[in-house]
Amino acid sequence: MSRLLLHICCAPDATVAFERLRQYGDVVGLFYNPNIEPLAEYRLREAETAKLSALQGVEYIEEPPDREGWLKSVAGCEDEPERGERCRRCIAHRLEVTARKAVQIGIPTFATTLTVSPHKDVEFIHQTGREIAARVGLEYLNETLRKQDGFRRSVELSRQFELYRQNYCGCRWSMLTARNKDDVSVDTAGI
Numbered sequence: 001m002s003r004l005l006l007h008i009c010c011a012p013d014a015t016v017a018f019e020r021l022r023q024y025g026d027v028v029g030l031f032y033n034p035n036i037e038p039l040a041e042y043r044l045r046e047a048e049t050a051k052l053s054a055l056q057g058v059e060y061i062e063e064p065p066d067r068e069g070w071l072k073s074v075a076g077c078e079d080e081p082e083r084g085e086r087c088r089r090c091i092a093h094r095l096e097v098t099a100r101k102a103v104q105i106g107i108p109t110f111a112t113t114l115t116v117s118p119h120k121d122v123e124f125i126h127q128t129g130r131e132i133a134a135r136v137g138l139e140y141l142n143e144t145l146r147k148q149d150g151f152r153r154s155v156e157l158s159r160q161f162e163l164y165r166q167n168y169c170g171c172r173w174s175m176l177t178a179r180n181k182d183d184v185s186v187d188t189a190g191i
């Protein structure tokens, strides 16, 4: 069976990704999220992802966060609203590093958990993944994990595994717009 490098943004989103993506190959989880602040929050989300991976028997890698590189990527877009240019650059940065890691360790396909969130622009994520994949000679798995109640399922599984669930996306600007993490009414089954 071939291997699949899965970019993981947080443990709750990884729950449903692990459940659904194993059909495509042996999943290797990659935690690469230099966007997450403060450092204690980064450590907590990383530790929860490592814990879930161990519970699920998934190989797991933490890629050290390149905060300087990430800050350069989003420079000039700090005041953009969520889903705007700042987020596009943040997502592209993380997918680019994921793809480079896949090439480095010889994994032919990559995917991301970012499509679990009902707050993300899935079309942008997929388009960016496909463009990067074509450029570096990989395959990108075009899977929209929030489909079929994916977000709701991630909430359920997170409770089952007693995972920490954050109430903001990750960066310092998103902290200002923290939301109700238990609101599954925003789930977008079918989108």
Ligand code: SF4
Residues within 6 Å of the ligand: 035, 036, 074, 082, 083, 086, 087, 088, 090, 091, 169, 170, 171, 172, 173, 174
């Ligand atoms: S809101 Fe989320 S996706 Fe957007 S820049 Fe901040 S951490 Fe990245």
